[in-house]
Amino acid sequence: MADASKEQSEPAAAEAAKAAAKEPAKEVIPTPAAAALQAPAPVGSPVVGVVASSEKKPVPRGKLRSREPIWSLRKPLPPGVALWVGLALPLLILGLWIGLTAGPHPVVSQSFLPSPKEVLRVLVRDLFTGDRILLAHAGASARRITVAFLLASTLALPLGIFMGAYEAVNRLVDPIMAPLRYLPISAFIPISILWFGIDEKQKIAFLFLGVFVYLLPVVVTAIRAVPEELVQTARTLGASNFQVIRTVLLPAAMPDIWDSFRVMNAISWTYVILAEVINAPNGLGSYIQLAYSHGSKTAPMFAGIGILGIIGVVTDVLLLSMGRLFFPWREGSHG
Numbered sequence: 001m002a003d004a005s006k007e008q009s010e011p012a013a014a015e016a017a018k019a020a021a022k023e024p025a026k027e028v029i030p031t032p033a034a035a036a037l038q039a040p041a042p043v044g045s046p047v048v049g050v051v052a053s054s055e056k057k058p059v060p061r062g063k064l065r066s067r068e069p070i071w072s073l074r075k076p077l078p079p080g081v082a083l084w085v086g087l088a089l090p091l092l093i094l095g096l097w098i099g100l101t102a103g104p105h106p107v108v109s110q111s112f113l114p115s116p117k118e119v120l121r122v123l124v125r126d127l128f129t130g131d132r133i134l135l136a137h138a139g140a141s142a143r144r145i146t147v148a149f150l151l152a153s154t155l156a157l158p159l160g161i162f163m164g165a166y167e168a169v170n171r172l173v174d175p176i177m178a179p180l181r182y183l184p185i186s187a188f189i190p191i192s193i194l195w196f197g198i199d200e201k202q203k204i205a206f207l208f209l210g211v212f213v214y215l216l217p218v219v220v221t222a223i224r225a226v227p228e229e230l231v232q233t234a235r236t237l238g239a240s241n242f243q244v245i246r247t248v249l250l251p252a253a254m255p256d257i258w259d260s261f262r263v264m265n266a267i268s269w270t271y272v273i274l275a276e277v278i279n280a281p282n283g284l285g286s287y288i289q290l291a292y293s294h295g296s297k298t299a300p301m302f303a304g305i306g307i308l309g310i311i312g313v314v315t316d317v318l319l320l321s322m323g324r325l326f327f328p329w330r331e332g333s334h335g
Contacts, residue, residue: 111298161245206271
C-alpha cells in the first residue's frame, strides 16, 4: 500500500515542477537599506557599515562627555575638570592655614604665622585706607622695574639680534657674557653699592644687570631657532642682510622673545626685593624689611608678599594678552 501511494505522489511532484518552470521568475525589488549594503563602495571612499536608517542623532553639546582619562599624556583637561584641579591645591593650603591659626589658642603662634583674616585686614588697611602706604610702595617698586627693564631691553634686543645673526659678533661678545649667566645676582650687590652708592641709581643698576644678563642669551637663542629655509628663501628672492633680519628673523623670533619678557618680568619682581632691602626709602622690599625690623610683624610681611604675587600674576596675564594681540600669526595664540 505504501508503494502505491509513493507511485501516485511521484507523478504529482513532477507535474508541479514542470508548472513552476513554465511560470516567469518574479523580480525581487530590494529595499533602500539592502541596496545601500549591496552597492559597491566607490574607490578610495571609506566603507560605511551603518545604514542611513540606523544613524545616531547628534548628541547635544551640553551632554558630551570626554572619554579621555585625566592622566593622559599631554592631553588638555576638560574645562570643568581643569578648573577644579587648579583650585584643589590652593584650597587645600588655605584650609590648612586656617586650621593652624584659627581659634583663641591656635596650633601655630600668630608671631610665627598670622591668620589669613589678619593678613587680609592689613592688606585692605594699607591698600585702601589712610596713606595707602602699601599702594605707594608697590608703585615705587613697579617704577624701578619698568625703568630697568626698558634699559635692559634697549641694549639686549639689538645686541642679541646681531649675535644670533652674525657668528663673528657672537664670538666677540659671548666670552664676556657667558660667565655672567652662572654668577648669582646677589653677588653684585656690594659692587653696585661701591659704584653707584646706595640711592636710586644703585637699585636701577642692580635690576638692569639682573635682567640684561638673562635676557641676552634668550634673544640669541630665539634668533638662531628661526628655520634656515626661511632665510635661504628670502636670500633667493634677493633680500639683503638687513631685509632678512627685518622681514624674516625678527617676525619669526619675536613671539619667543616676548615669552622671555614674561619670564624676565617674574625675575624682576624677585630681584627688586634684594635691591630694596638696602637703604630703600620706599618699595615692597623696604615695606617687608620695616615690618621685620619693627618687632617682626608677620602680618604686614605676608601682606607685602601677597601683593607681590598679585602684581606678578596681573602683569603676566597682561603680557600674555599683549603677545596674542601683537603676534596673531603664532600657532596657538588664540588658544
